[in-house]
Amino acid sequence: METKPTVEAKPTTDTRQSLPLIISVDDHTVEPPQVWQDRLPKKYLDIGPRIVRAPLKEMTFLGGRFKPVMGERGGDGPIGDWWVYEDLHRPLTRLDTAVGYDRDEIKLEVITYEQMRKGSYDVPARLADMDVNHVQSALCFPTFPRFCGQTFTEATDHELGLLCIRAYNDWMVEEWCGPSARGRLIPLTLIPLWDAELAAAEVRRNAARGVRAVAFSEIPPHLGLPSVHTDAWDPFLAACDETGTVVAMHIGSSSRMPSTSADAPPAVGSTITFANCCFSMVDWLMSGKFERFPNLKVMYAEGQIGWIPYILERADVVWEENRGWGGVADKVHRPPSELFADHVYGCFFDDAFGLKNLDAIGLNNVLYETDYPHSDSTWPKSREVGEAQMGHLDADVVEKIVRGNAIELLQLTPEGLWSGT
Template sequence: MSANLPEQDATESGNSFGELPKIISVDDHVIEPAHLFERWLPAKYHDRGPKHVQTGIGELQYTGASYKITTDPDGPLADWWFYEDLRFPYKRNIAAVGFSRDQMTLEGITREEMRPGLYDPKERLKDMDINHVEASLCFPTFPRFCGQTFSEAKDKEVALACVRAYNDWMVEEWCGDSGGRLIPLIIIPLWDVDLAVAEIIRNADRGVTAVCFSEIPAFLGLPSIHTGYWDPFFRICEEREVTINMHIGSSSTMPAASPDAPAAVQASLSFNNAMASMADFIFAGIPARFPRLKLAYSEGQMGWIPYALERMDDVWEEHRAWAGVGDALPERPSFYFRQNMYACFFRDQHGVNSLDVIGVDNVTFETDYPHVDSTWPHTKKIAEEHLAGLDKETVYKIIRGNAIRMLNLDFDK
């Protein structure tokens, strides 16, 4: 069944701020086109690089925050990437827009069944127009939220070439002809901080202002942020004004209770990683050492932030003699949240009601296109309902102003 359903505009609703400003979404996603690595990876790596394959999908189960996936030539067709030992299929739950809620399953899907806006930049702009969205920042799918796919690869020479190929495609093809409406978001070679710094410089030189990173790199088997290993990366991002975007799940580990809990448990608790990461970064002293560094918690929501800040401030005040705070934080943790960090939400009425504590300058908005949580094509209506009663200036900041400042965009300048 095709996902190309009739286009719908969000309905107008009364509010206290007038017409909703055009949205700048700081968290959307792209399905990589089948030609990406054939076109952008140097030819000498083609035999060892990712290959697009369309074949049947076999058993696909979600158990305890991990997928069990098999191919089956006689099964329903799906589009895959084959890369080293990895077999990566696209599934309906990550290519969900245009399907009904009951159709957003773990079944495989081909690009022919997807809405073209998932992988075609010109069609994406049309879907953004339908949804009252002016600009969009898109996370990768096959490379995963911060490039874990290439970090886990055995052949790091090819992996580095894949990182660069993905970034070249992102900057030049996905975003290149969009008039700035598609905002480049790059990945880095996570396995080598010096290579990561070089990739930041290479892309900042061509105007890129956003990079993916893991919310908890230690979960990926990488050095933790407490070691100082990542300081050169943080330093170059601060110097070149590149925002570090950490998506939920970018640690390849989702919060869970029982090991056999259904996926609904992880989906309900996904904000926990953002909360843990925020405490980790603040108490590691990263914002204190890099006061102009910008950290964005993509799809982390925000209703949890008031208590998290209250508790961290209490620990800073009451537990500093034994809890490892030391002299790393001359200011309260809440100070560093407001100085360095941005929350991102799509549905969070409790968070909106807590803006006086969170801070109206630290909140951004998203549509999560094309995932199950996406509000497309009704994002305008949902935003108006969430923000009803707020003043015009606050709405502007949430819907676009804070994103412009966070990502150094040229809109409205």
């Protein structure tokens, strides 16, 4: 039972078609409670991911750090559903699934499955909410595993972690994006970040069943992992290059949201969420990886696009004037802006400034998103937002931004659907 929704999912009778049906490259799924309990070996069920209903003792979100503390079951405090995995206790929160609520009612609080919009975790309900929002197809990032599977990378038992990743990927392909989704949900899979060879094998396993996107960290060293300037990731990157698998990096996929101080309120980080994407993109452009792996593509989810032109301008100047002492002359042989045009995609849902500077970004390098069911989501008015922002653009330009570029990048059918194998 949903509490206080402000918008109901009702079929739209508006027949306007000024904005093409949207293909969102950044939505989210809240995993149903049984994803891992149904798929892990019995010996792991008591330590693998499972849902426990318990009270909240305390919870803070400051300086980009989220710190919840679970209370004793049966004790005092707001009741929520918690993912429990090894020693990790992670609650479902209103920020995980905020659509349908007035902006001023969205607070950092624990919730249960009954208190979230059903489309967050249920395929038929999700398709209905997509219909309301003029969305044809959507690629969804995870919630409990976090945006690139950090939960399993940080776990103690990597044998169990690998099983959890494979279980998630099987659920993603076979159920979330299975027959009932009718090609409208596009799979995004995870890899074991702690082992590039295992990661390559998982990319190939999923590519064989039609998956063309894999989640990765925007700044791996923040997770204690090698940077993209090393050769450590080459087996994984080679697998992506060979299979046409897009490396998808969501803000927060380095487990460290940008902030300015330990006591900065979330509004500070929310304003500068693009910063890690910016740093990451410069890393990739100066890494030489795009020249070593010519078919490699990367995309930045929820990073917006208005910041890109200056960074490309600055990167070109540095490459032109300072590459000799800057450590890139022997591996970056083309201007970074040219590499960007061939390999990098920016994703946005609300960026009027970026849309006024498409020529400096590149029309072919821009993708659209709705961020359902997060608090930033434009649901259920993504069409209206898109029409307002893109009303000054030619129809063929809007077509590419809203769906055409996604169809090409993710190898969807001409109709904009995922066809699996």
